[in-house]
Amino acid sequence: MYKKILSVGALFGFFAVAIGAFGAHGLEDKIIASRITTFKTGVDYQFYHTFAIFLAVGLAAHYRDKLFLVAGWCFVIGILFFSGSLYLLATRSFLGIESWSKILGPITPLGGLFFLAGWGLILYGTLKKNRTVHLTPKNS
Numbered sequence: 277m278y279k280k281i282l283s284v285g286a287l288f289g290f291f292a293v294a295i296g297a298f299g300a301h302g303l304e305d306k307i308i309a310s311r312i313t314t315f316k317t318g319v320d321y322q323f324y325h326t327f328a329i330f331l332a333v334g335l336a337a338h339y340r341d342k343l344f345l346v347a348g349w350c351f352v353i354g355i356l357f358f359s360g361s362l363y364l365l366a367t368r369s370f371l372g373i374e375s376w377s378k379i380l381g382p383i384t385p386l387g388g389l390f391f392l393a394g395w396g397l398i399l400y401g402t403l404k405k406n407r408t409v410h411l412t413p414k415n416s
Contacts (some may be wrong), residue, residue, distance in 0.1 A: 278333050281348050285329035288355055292322040295363065303367065311366040318362030325351040325359075325391060332398060343401045350394035358387025 296319040303312060332348030335341075361383040368374050 278337065278345075281329060281345060281352070282333055284352055285326055285333070285348075288322060288326040288329065288352070292319055292326055295319055295322070299366075303370065306370050307367060311369075314362050315366035318359040318366070321362075321391070322355050322359040325355050325394070328394060328398075332394065335398065335401065339401065339405055341401055341405075343397055347394040347397035347401065350390045350397065354387045354390035354394060356387070357383050357390060361387060 296316075299312065299315045299319060303315065307315075328351045329348045332344045332351065336344035336348070361380045364371070364373065364376065365380050365384070368376060368380075
């Protein structure tokens, strides 16, 4: 049940490193500094929410609640929309897709909404549980 989303999370982690390296080394002289910053924001949010995917899977396994898996999939969609659109917006002149700005611009906040939904589901899921999470072994 968890294999698919864990695989996607691992893939996103892999690509965050690769895309980040490309942005730092391959785009340096090809796009303006403000667009490098935009690109870096996409990488940062991809990393944050890759870890959030693993958090969601861990909570789903701990609580035996698929609600947390839904949160994880919200993070997946958020990464695709938010980070993906920022990558394309930042490199649009390099890629020759300047005309896509009108389409890509509105996609970024949709990704942000999916991030918020994922975090909201994690908050809701943890608050609805009566079970206490022990961070240290009981014998300590």
